[in-house]
Amino acid sequence: MKIKMTRLGLILGCLVCSVFSTAELRIEVTKGADNAVRIAVIPFEWRGRGSLPESVAEIITSDLGFSGRFNTLPVTQMLSLPNTAEEVFLRDWKLLDVEYLVMGYLTERGPDLALHFELYNIYEQTTDISEIIVGSDLDLRDMAHYASDTLYEALTGIPGAFSTQIMYITATGENDSREFRLNVADADGRRIVTVLQSREPILSATWSPEGERIAYVSFERDSRPAIYIHNLVTRTREQVTAFTGLNGAPSFSPDGTKLAMVLSKDGNPDIYILDLKSKPRRLRRVTRHYGIDTEPSWSHDGRSIVFTSNRGGQPQIYSMGLNDLRIERLTFEGDYNAKASLLKDGSGLVMVHRREGIFHISHLDLKRGRLRVLTETSLDESPSIAPNGSMLIYATQVGGRGILAGVSIDGGVKFNLPSNQGDVREPSWSPTKRKNFVPVSK
Amino acid sequence: MALMKRYCGPMLAIALLALAGCASTTQETSSGPAPELQAPETSMEVENVLVEIEPIKPMVSRGRIILPLDELDAAAGSETLKGLFYFDFDQAIVRRSGHSELDRHAGVLSGNSMLSVRLEGHADERGTREYNLALGERRANAVQAYLIAQGVSRSQMEVISYGEEKPADSGHDEGSWTKNRRVEIVYR
Numbered sequence: 001m002k003i004k005m006t007r008l009g010l011i012l013g014c015l016v017c018s019v020f021s022t023a024e025l026r027i028e029v030t031k032g033a034d035n036a037v038r039i040a041v042i043p044f045e046w047r048g049r050g051s052l053p054e055s056v057a058e059i060i061t062s063d064l065g066f067s068g069r070f071n072t073l074p075v076t077q078m079l080s081l082p083n084t085a086e087e088v089f090l091r092d093w094k095l096l097d098v099e100y101l102v103m104g105y106l107t108e109r110g111p112d113l114a115l116h117f118e119l120y121n122i123y124e125q126t127t128d129i130s131e132i133i134v135g136s137d138l139d140l141r142d143m144a145h146y147a148s149d150t151l152y153e154a155l156t157g158i159p160g161a162f163s164t165q166i167m168y169i170t171a172t173g174e175n176d177s178r179e180f181r182l183n184v185a186d187a188d189g190r191r192i193v194t195v196l197q198s199r200e201p202i203l204s205a206t207w208s209p210e211g212e213r214i215a216y217v218s219f220e221r222d223s224r225p226a227i228y229i230h231n232l233v234t235r236t237r238e239q240v241t242a243f244t245g246l247n248g249a250p251s252f253s254p255d256g257t258k259l260a261m262v263l264s265k266d267g268n269p270d271i272y273i274l275d276l277k278s279k280p281r282r283l284r285r286v287t288r289h290y291g292i293d294t295e296p297s298w299s300h301d302g303r304s305i306v307f308t309s310n311r312g313g314q315p316q317i318y319s320m321g322l323n324d325l326r327i328e329r330l331t332f333e334g335d336y337n338a339k340a341s342l343l344k345d346g347s348g349l350v351m352v353h354r355r356e357g358i359f360h361i362s363h364l365d366l367k368r369g370r371l372r373v374l375t376e377t378s379l380d381e382s383p384s385i386a387p388n389g390s391m392l393i394y395a396t397q398v399g400g401r402g403i404l405a406g407v408s409i410d411g412g413v414k415f416n417l418p419s420n421q422g423d424v425r426e427p428s429w430s431p432t433k434r435k436n437f438v439p440v441s442k
Numbered sequence: 443m444a445l446m447k448r449y450c451g452p453m454l455a456i457a458l459l460a461l462a463g464c465a466s467t468t469q470e471t472s473s474g475p476a477p478e479l480q481a482p483e484t485s486m487e488v489e490n491v492l493v494e495i496e497p498i499k500p501m502v503s504r505g506r507i508i509l510p511l512d513e514l515d516a517a518a519g520s521e522t523l524k525g526l527f528y529f530d531f532d533q534a535i536v537r538r539s540g541h542s543e544l545d546r547h548a549g550v551l552s553g554n555s556m557l558s559v560r561l562e563g564h565a566d567e568r569g570t571r572e573y574n575l576a577l578g579e580r581r582a583n584a585v586q587a588y589l590i591a592q593g594v595s596r597s598q599m600e601v602i603s604y605g606e607e608k609p610a611d612s613g614h615d616e617g618s619w620t621k622n623r624r625v626e627i628v629y630r
Binding site for chain 2: 171174178201203204219223224225245246248249262264269292294295308314315336338339352354359379381382397400425426
């Protein structure tokens with residue numbers, strides 16, 4: 001299953017740099033689920049004037065396809081093209097062994113569009129979902145992703161993540177011509193916007209919980225590192241730190257009021273927490289060790305963090321309660337465990353784990369203490385969990401080039417997001433949807 | 443040759459001493475007529491100015507340090523000090539093989555308080571980016587500690603880590619990684 005996507009030049013509000021990247025990402029599913037659901041997404045009828053800039057059915061087909069949990073029927077194999085349940089001839093679909101139909105149509109509603117979509121169960125002969133959402137013609141992609149999310153949740157019980165975004169960093173050129181970009185794209189790799197462009201390194205970009213702000217490390221000033229908080233909505237940013245030494249690994253607390261980070265201003269890389277609300281901002285040092293402490297990541301309740309430390313001789317994952325600063329080692333298997341993120345329910349974490357000299361993304365079940373390697377590629381790093389908790393995206397190397405790839409937490413589904421240029425790295429999955437819709441009554 | 447010319451140019455005080463060296467090297471490499479005519483005149487002036495000679499100073503060019511080899515014999519030319527020091531995987535220990543070159547840096551820095559350096563720490567691409575930033579800083583700190591022990595003032599040195607972000611070699615094998623685990627001494 002290979003879905004090729006071409007770049008779409010939709011006019012989005014550009015951010016600080018207002019540069020559209022020419023890079024393109026396209027999703028290739030490399031391993032689908034064993035029990036993929038057979039589904040047909042039937043072209044949606046447009047019942048208005050003129051034509052629409054996007055095909056809603058194509059977007060939904062590619063969304064469901066790249067989740068790896070569905071086998072989508074190509075339009076060319078469909079025997080009929082119903083738009084409502086009343087138009088369905090069951091025999092047409094039973095012949096093709098299709099389990100579910102997605103169908104619908106679009107109408108004009110004042111200056112806006114209304115998207116009607118439904119999910120039809122062939123075997124039960126029931127309509128499981130039927131919704132109408134309204135938006136402008138510029139919202140068409142977002143409306144289609146909303147439908148994908150709704151359908152995905154109805155069919156799998158897991159909220160969809162097709163309306164979310166992915167932030168990542170690209171590096172092109174070598175030495176003096178090296179160029180770094182911080183990009184934000186839709187979860188399907190489309191609508192790429194460059195937020196920042198620099199000849200000096202940009203790294204460790206991370207989202208705030210409300211999805212409006214991002215924090216990152218940039219070496220743009222005198223080639224020295226500093227942490228910035230950048231507001232994607234107001235398109236403004238501020239330099240938060242520029243201490244001597246490391247200024248790295250920013251991570252927003254779950255309530256968005258604090259930023260954990262790594263500073264080495266006091267001699268060693270230690271973890272600090274900056275209170276963004278207090279004036280002047282208070283900086284609290286939470287680790288004190290001559291070893292390397294880095295890569296803090298918050299628990300969902302904001303009461304503890306996990307971090308990487310080589311205090312035991314090699315990098316391992318530790319957790320620390322922020323009230324008592326009590327530290328507990330979490331990983332014991334392997335001689336290199338780093339960059340951990342806790343799953344929302346706290347049941348486990350994902351991290352970079354070295355096994356036989358190869359760096360993989362692994363899942364550690366904290367209750368059973370069981371470690372599972374999720375990826376078969378090498379030099380894997382920067383795992384970032386989707387807001388639905390069921391997938392994660394990470395950076396890896398294929399053919400000597402950095403690309404993004406994804407894997408489900410159960411390891412059952414895998415996909416690649418190859419880019420047509422440069423190294424792509426450090427993906428970070430947005431915690432929120434790009435745009436949300438509320439179904440309207442019929 | 444280019445270095446030789448730079449070295450001769452700005453150092454006016456020792457220009458006359460140096461000219462002999464410059465002239466001779468020009469002669470060796472230029473394809474045009476040999477500048478033999480000037481030799482007698484310059485050698486005359488040498489004696490007059492000799493008293494004003496100051497110690498030859500090291501020069502900084504493109505972040506590298508160029509050392510004259512011998513103050514009294516400019517013909518001996520100059521040498522660029524090696525500014526690259528390599529490290530083992532996940533280690534921040536200065537290799538013994540780099541000590542003698544570091545000692546020379548220490549000599550230059552402690553003898554010229556106007557000079558300052560940036561110690562740029564780097565890591566290979568394996569492992570996580572932030573951990574590698576910390577590792578790069580460890581390496582640069584190790585070099586700094588060595589230089590301080592050799593008498594260099596801390597105020598002459600700035601430590602910056604680039605982690606794995608600025609590889610010297612863009613390959614993805616042990617050969618490239620070996621070149622990327624490094625500290626670069628950059629003169630300013």
